[in-house]
Amino acid sequence: METHKGVSDRGGRTFQRFSVDTNESLHFEPCEDSSPSPTGIEHDEDNVFIKDENESEMTSIRNRLQGKVAEMENFAGHLEEIFLTVEENFGRQEQHLEQHHNDVLQTLSQRHNERAAGLVEEKKSKMEALYSQLLSCGQALDASKELIETAQEIYRTPDKRVFLKTVMPIIKRIEMFAKEKVDLTLSTKLDFETPQADLSDVKTMMDSVNAVPAPSAPVINPQMSNSATQTSLRVCWSLFSDDTVEYYDLYYRPVLEDTLADGFCQPHVSTVKVKETHCTVTDLLPNAQYELWVTATNTTGISPASEKALYMTVPSPPVIKQRECTSCPDAALIRWESGNTNPVDSYTVELSEMDTDGTQSSITESIVAVPTCQCLIQLLSGRRYLISVRAVNIGGPSDKSDAVYISTSGTFFYFLEETAHPCLSISEDGFTIFYGDEELPISAMALDDSAFTRCVAILGDLIPVRARHYWEVEVDEGTEFRIGVAYEDTERNSYLGVNGSSWCMRHILSSSRHKYEFLHNGWSPDLRITVHPVRIGVALDYDRGTLSFFNVNLEQHLHTFQCHFRNLVQPCFSLDNPGSLTVHNGIEAPEYTFI
Amino acid sequence: MALTQVSSNKCAGGLQKVFEHESVELKCKMKFAVYLPPKAETDKCPVLYWLSGLTCTEQNFITKAGSQLAAAEHGLIIVAPDTSPRGCGIEGEDESWDFGTGAGFYVDATQDPWKTNYRMYSYVTEELPKLINANFPTHPDRISISGHSMGGHGALICALKNPGKYKAVSAFAPICNPMQCPWGQKAFAGYLGSDRSTWEAFDATVLAASYSGPQLDILIDQGRDDQFLSASQLLPDNLIAVCSEKKIPVVFRLQPGYDHSYFFIYSFISDHIKHHAKYLNA
Numbered sequence: 058m059e060t061h062k063g064v065s066d067r068g069g070r071t072f073q074r075f076s077v078d079t080n081e082s083l084h085f086e087p088c089e090d091s092s093p094s095p096t097g098i099e100h101d102e103d104n105v106f107i108k109d110e111n112e113s114e115m116t117s118i119r120n121r122l123q124g125k126v127a128e129m130e131n132f133a134g135h136l137e138e139i140f141l142t143v144e145e146n147f148g149r150q151e152q153h154l155e156q157h158h159n160d161v162l163q164t165l166s167q168r169h170n171e172r173a174a175g176l177v178e179e180k181k182s183k184m185e186a187l188y189s190q191l192l193s194c195g196q197a198l199d200a201s202k203e204l205i206e207t208a209q210e211i212y213r214t215p216d217k218r219v220f221l222k223t224v225m226p227i228i229k230r231i232e233m234f235a236k237e238k239v240d241l242t243l244s245t246k247l248d249f250e251t252p253q254a255d256l257s258d259v260k261t262m263m264d265s266v267n268a269v270p271a272p273s274a275p276v277i278n279p280q281m282s283n284s285a286t287q288t289s290l291r292v293c294w295s296l297f298s299d300d301t302v303e304y305y306d307l308y309y310r311p312v313l314e315d316t317l318a319d320g321f322c323q324p325h326v327s328t329v330k331v332k333e334t335h336c337t338v339t340d341l342l343p344n345a346q347y348e349l350w351v352t353a354t355n356t357t358g359i360s361p362a363s364e365k366a367l368y369m370t371v372p373s374p375p376v377i378k379q380r381e382c383t384s385c386p387d388a389a390l391i392r393w394e395s396g397n398t399n400p401v402d403s404y405t406v407e408l409s410e411m412d413t414d415g416t417q418s419s420i421t422e423s424i425v426a427v428p429t430c431q432c433l434i435q436l437l438s439g440r441r442y443l444i445s446v447r448a449v450n451i452g453g454p455s456d457k458s459d460a461v462y463i464s465t466s467g468t469f470f471y472f473l474e475e476t477a478h479p480c481l482s483i484s485e486d487g488f489t490i491f492y493g494d495e496e497l498p499i500s501a502m503a504l505d506d507s508a509f510t511r512c513v514a515i516l517g518d519l520i521p522v523r524a525r526h527y528w529e530v531e532v533d534e535g536t537e538f539r540i541g542v543a544y545e546d547t548e549r550n551s552y553l554g555v556n557g558s559s560w561c562m563r564h565i566l567s568s569s570r571h572k573y574e575f576l577h578n579g580w581s582p583d584l585r586i587t588v589h590p591v592r593i594g595v596a597l598d599y600d601r602g603t604l605s606f607f608n609v610n611l612e613q614h615l616h617t618f619q620c621h622f623r624n625l626v627q628p629c630f631s632l633d634n635p636g637s638l639t640v641h642n643g644i645e646a647p648e649y650t651f652i
Numbered sequence: 653m654a655l656t657q658v659s660s661n662k663c664a665g666g667l668q669k670v671f672e673h674e675s676v677e678l679k680c681k682m683k684f685a686v687y688l689p690p691k692a693e694t695d696k697c698p699v700l701y702w703l704s705g706l707t708c709t710e711q712n713f714i715t716k717a718g719s720q721l722a723a724a725e726h727g728l729i730i731v732a733p734d735t736s737p738r739g740c741g742i743e744g745e746d747e748s749w750d751f752g753t754g755a756g757f758y759v760d761a762t763q764d765p766w767k768t769n770y771r772m773y774s775y776v777t778e779e780l781p782k783l784i785n786a787n788f789p790t791h792p793d794r795i796s797i798s799g800h801s802m803g804g805h806g807a808l809i810c811a812l813k814n815p816g817k818y819k820a821v822s823a824f825a826p827i828c829n830p831m832q833c834p835w836g837q838k839a840f841a842g843y844l845g846s847d848r849s850t851w852e853a854f855d856a857t858v859l860a861a862s863y864s865g866p867q868l869d870i871l872i873d874q875g876r877d878d879q880f881l882s883a884s885q886l887l888p889d890n891l892i893a894v895c896s897e898k899k900i901p902v903v904f905r906l907q908p909g910y911d912h913s914y915f916f917i918y919s920f921i922s923d924h925i926k927h928h929a930k931y932l933n934a
Contacts, residue, residue: 570896583876583906587895611901613869614927649930652726 094249124358144507161262168254176249181393183245190244191495204234216596257343271358272300275334275351277366285452290368293335294351300360301399302353306338311365344372344450369452372397375404375430377446377461380487383520384529384643385468390520391461392431393446406432407457411441425449433521438465439645468526468645473627476516476549478509481632490515490641492632509631512552516543517628517640527646528628529609530593530638532564538634539563539576542597542604542626553631555579560618561629562593562606575606586615592641596650597626605650612649655787658736659681662917664720665690666744670710673783677775679768684733684780685710686788687720691727698794698819700925701776702732703803703810706835707754710734713800716914726929731784733776735802737769750835751842757830758806758852761843770843773854777810777817796820796928800917801880802827802835806814807872808856808891815865820931822924823870824917826880828891829857835885857887860894870895870902871927873920875910 185501208227214220242316273480277294292309296302310326329336341347347368373396381392395401404427424432436442445460462468471487492513510517519526519542530540539553541561545554554561554576563574563581571589574581590608593615596602605617630638658670666681666689675682691697702713713732714717723730736756742765745752754774785792797818804826811821830836831851840851852858872888880886888904895902899900910916 583908585892585902585904585906587892587902587904588899608901611867611869612930613901613903614871614930615903649934652926652930652933 063270086245094318109415157262163257164262166258168256172254179249186245187243190240193242201234204230236599270300272302272353272355273297273363274359275302275305275363277349277351277363279366280368280452281454285369285371287371287373287455288341289337289339290341290347290349290351290370290452291335291337292351292366292368294363295334296353298355301355301358303355304329304330304332304353305334305336306345306352306354306359307338307505308351308362309347309351311342312348322346341370343370343455344399344401344448345370360642363427368452370453371452372401372448372450373459374456375446375448377444377458377534379461380471381518382461382463383470383518384436384463384465384522385522385524385526386436386465387465387524388433388435388520388522389442389444389465390431390433390522391444391446391463393458395430395448396455396458397448399457402450403428403448404430404432405447405449405454406444407447408434408435408436408442408444411443436463436465440465464643465640467644467646468528470517470519470528470628472630472640473507473516473518475505476507476509476514478513478515478631480513481515483515484639486644489637490630490632491637492635494635508549510550512539512631513555513633514539514629514631516545516547517630519625519627521625523622525599525627525646525651527650528595529641529644530595531641532591532593532632532638533636534571534589534591535634536636536638537564537566538636539631539633540593540638541576541606541629542595542622543629544624545627547629553629554581559629560604560620560626561631562595562616563633566634572616575618577620578617582616584616588613590615594647594650595628596646598651606651607647609647612647614649655783664724665688666692666724667722668714668720670714675737675775675779677771677779678719678737678740680737682734682775684731685702685714686732686784687714687723687730688788689724689727689729692729692789695727695744695903696789696791697727697729698796698928699729699731699781699788699790700928700932701780701795701807701810702730703758703776703797703799703806704732704735705799705801705803706735707749708735708800708803709754712914713917715929716918717921718918719921719925722925726925726933728925728929728932729784729788729790731780731885733780736772740769742766742769745871751839755802755839757802757836757839757843757854758809759840759843762850763843763845766843772806773810776806777814785833794819794932796932798822798824798924798928799823799826800914801886801912804828804872805830805836805856809859811868811870812856812859812863813853815863816852819934820869820928822927824872824875824920824924825880825912826856826872826888826891827886829855829887831855831858832890833885857891857894860891860898860900863898863900868900869927871924872902872904873916873924874904874906875912875916876906876908877910878912878916880912885891 208231210225211220216224275294275296277292281291281293292307294305306328308326310324312415313324327338329338348365349368350365351363375393375396377391377393383390391406393404403425406424406427407421409421424434434444442463442465443460443461445457447454447457447558449455472483472490474483477490479484480492482493483489484491532538539561541553541559543553543559547558548556553559554563554574555578557578560577563576565572565574571586573584573586575584588608588611590610590613592609594607594609595604596607599622602621603617603619606615607613608615628640630640632638655671655673656829658672660667660669660715666687668685668687670685672681672683689697702719704710704713710732719730735754736752738753742752749755756770758772759774760771760773760912761767761770775847781795784790795818797807797810798821799805801824805828807823808826808828811818826832827836831848833914836855840854844850844854874881874886874888892902892904895898907916907920910919
């Protein structure tokens with residue numbers, strides 16, 4: 058008994074918990090005698106276990122039943138609702154039929170009255186015509202009778218003389234009479250004109266007694282956000298609740314400003330037939346505006362067209378120009394191509410930091426409403442990021458572009474290839490320049506405006522951030538070079554270091570030794586370096602206004618220019634004799650470079 | 653080993669002090685200057701030893717070179733000893749400005765009457781560092797050395813003779829090849845005797861040619877208008893030639909218009925302190 062109590066208690070509590078979630082009518086009260094037993098724990102373990110199992114099974118069955126009941130109630134409610142709707146619709150339909158019936162009767166009686174009145178009128182005019190003809194006929198008869206009588210009277214006259222005297226006028230009258238023609242044909246037709254009754258409208262009305270009315274124009278919805286893709290649009294519309302619609306026709310055509318402006322070739326209108334009040338149209342052009350409208354059709358007819366709605370497909374994803382992306386420990390400059398022929402509204406740049414183990418972190422930042430095809434992003438140093446871009450128009454954002462990997466360990470840049478002297482060639486990876494000693498054909502000398510013309514030089518594409526930058530340059534022992542920085546507009550027809558817009562380290566190879574100059578404005582300090590550097594560190598510090606050079610292998614400081622750089626500078630590299638030079642990028646600046 | 657404070661002046665946030673002590677090596681009272689940067693109040697600091705040139709005392713450098721601001725910035729202690737024993741009563745010690753008093757040449761003399769007191773090499777490389785480490789908050793293993801003229805020669809030989817002991821070395825207008833110049837020949841003959849082979853142990857150019865040890869990075873500034881350069885007392889080209897051949901890294905800067913004075917030192921001292929700080933604070 059004690060055992061039972063203990064277990065019931067557990068069950069009872071379960072019921073209670075369950076009943077809270079359900080309808081009040083299904084409330085289960087815990088049994089009176091299953092009140093908590095403080096001694097329950099002491100009782101037979103097996104018994105408790107079986108009971109417990111039974112109880113839990115019961116509980117689960119009860120739970121299922123409760124669920125079913127709730128479902129059925131729900132269903133009943135639903136049915137009731139349907140019933141009401143049917144009743145309501147039936148009533149409306151009845152009313153509609155009665156109205157229709159009245160309309161038809163009224164129309165028919167009106168037709169009848171019109172027709173009857175017409176017939177009476179016609180009869181009257183026919184009678185009148187016949188009567189007047191009858192009258193004239195009678196008069197003619199009287200006249201002829203009188204003539205006959207007069208003639209007979211004359212004929213019977215005994216007195217020949219009198220006869221002769223009077224006969225002449227009579228003969229004349231008879232002759233005249235004979236000439237007179239009496240019209241004995243009927244002046245009116247005996248038939249009544251009964252034109253074919255036009256009952257087509259009545260027929261239509263009769264037909265429509267059983268049919269629903271044609272639907273009214275559907276209402277097309279404006280574009281919802283995120284309903285479009287690059288090649289598809291999800292379009293929604295609604296109908297009036299009274300309408301019965303068998304299917305819809307969705308019409309759409311691209312809005313092409315160019316062709317409209319030219320005034321020819323109206324774009325082709327496509328149609329889709331759908332049963333639902335929504336449709337996803339596919340095979341569209343990306344980043345294009347479409348005009349869409351809908352008609353609804355049922356057995357009775359086609360509705361007028363809806364208003365025309367303008368939808369826009371989302372743009373194609375932009376294409377990041379990997380070779381034009383540049384970075385430093387504090388920031389990255391990302392450049393991309395739109396990927397779309399017509400303009401988009403803006404771009405969204407998304408960045409996610411990569412974890413140390415190389416997996417992509419879910420933490421993503423977005424920079425929205427970027428108006429142009431480049432974006433300077435502030436970053437934390439010593440991290441690794443994946444950066445991608447989406448193009449955005451009113452229809453929504455495009456898919457992500459391919460991501461560009463940015464490491465903020467050091468400054469990273471490529472060459473500005475358009476600045477290269479025509480004798481320079483660039484390796485495939487973009488970090489080595491070669492100066493071959495073969496003669497170039499004149500045609501190859503067709504120069505870009507920004508290309509160096511005298512000094513066999515090229516600029517780098519340093520991120521426009523006034524911070525600290527460090528890069529390294531690897532050269533062969535026999536290579537004569539100039540490396541340093543220059544204003545972007547440094548004279549293209551002079552040598553690096555000879556003007557006020559460039560600062561560079563120059564290596565000159567003489568027969569006896571290596572000579573080094575640190576050139577700016579054509580002047581260099583007199584300086585001897587005993588160990589020829591083959592890997593040179595270049596450290597640029599805008600804040601301090603310094604440009605320092607190091608022998609990387611020795612960690613040896615070679616020279617520091619002190620200069621306040623008014624403008625942004627670009628790394629510059631030139632080869633003064635045939636050879637090659639390699640830039641090493643994205644290297645963390647050694648501590649000694651910015652002491 | 654008792655130190656007597658001679659003076660103490662606040663300077664560049666730290667303290668410029670002068671001490672006197674009884675030198676065991678030199679067997680006389682010696683003064684040295686020590687600059688303690690603000691950082692030394694709380695932390696251990698590396699030490700830069702400065703060796704002055706002919707005729708100088710510990711005062712020249714601390715009053716004329718303007719090193720304290722840069723030392724304070726980089727947290728370096730700078731120790732500047734005197735240039736020779738003084739008042740030893742050796743006959744002829746005060747006869748000339750380029751030998752004897754004020755011209756110890758940072759060698760350990762082997763010849764009478766100098767060999768008892770004139771042990772400046774041992775003094776600056778052994779006794780003085782021990783004294784400094786015992787009395788000031790230093791990192792004993794982070795020391796470097798620099799100097800001017802005769803002191804430049806001293807700095808170079810200390811570094812070249814003790815591979816790894818000094819983390820960095822630099823010099824202003826050093827006597828690079830004393831065996832080949834009148835100053836050096838006079839001093840070496842006096843202190844070391846006539847056997848020129850014994851001179852080689854104190855000649856930077858000779859030492860460089862046989863140097864083997866950790867990578868050095870030598871910074872040398874030289875005024876182009878230095879009268880002693882044109883008088884062939886300094887001979888930097890000889891050292892550079894050897895270092896080029898031996899691939900010992902040297903940056904040698906010939907500074908146009910500068911002479912041999914402390915005005916020249918003052919102009920470039922911060923570059924040198926930065927050079928030392930780079931290796932001392934690494």
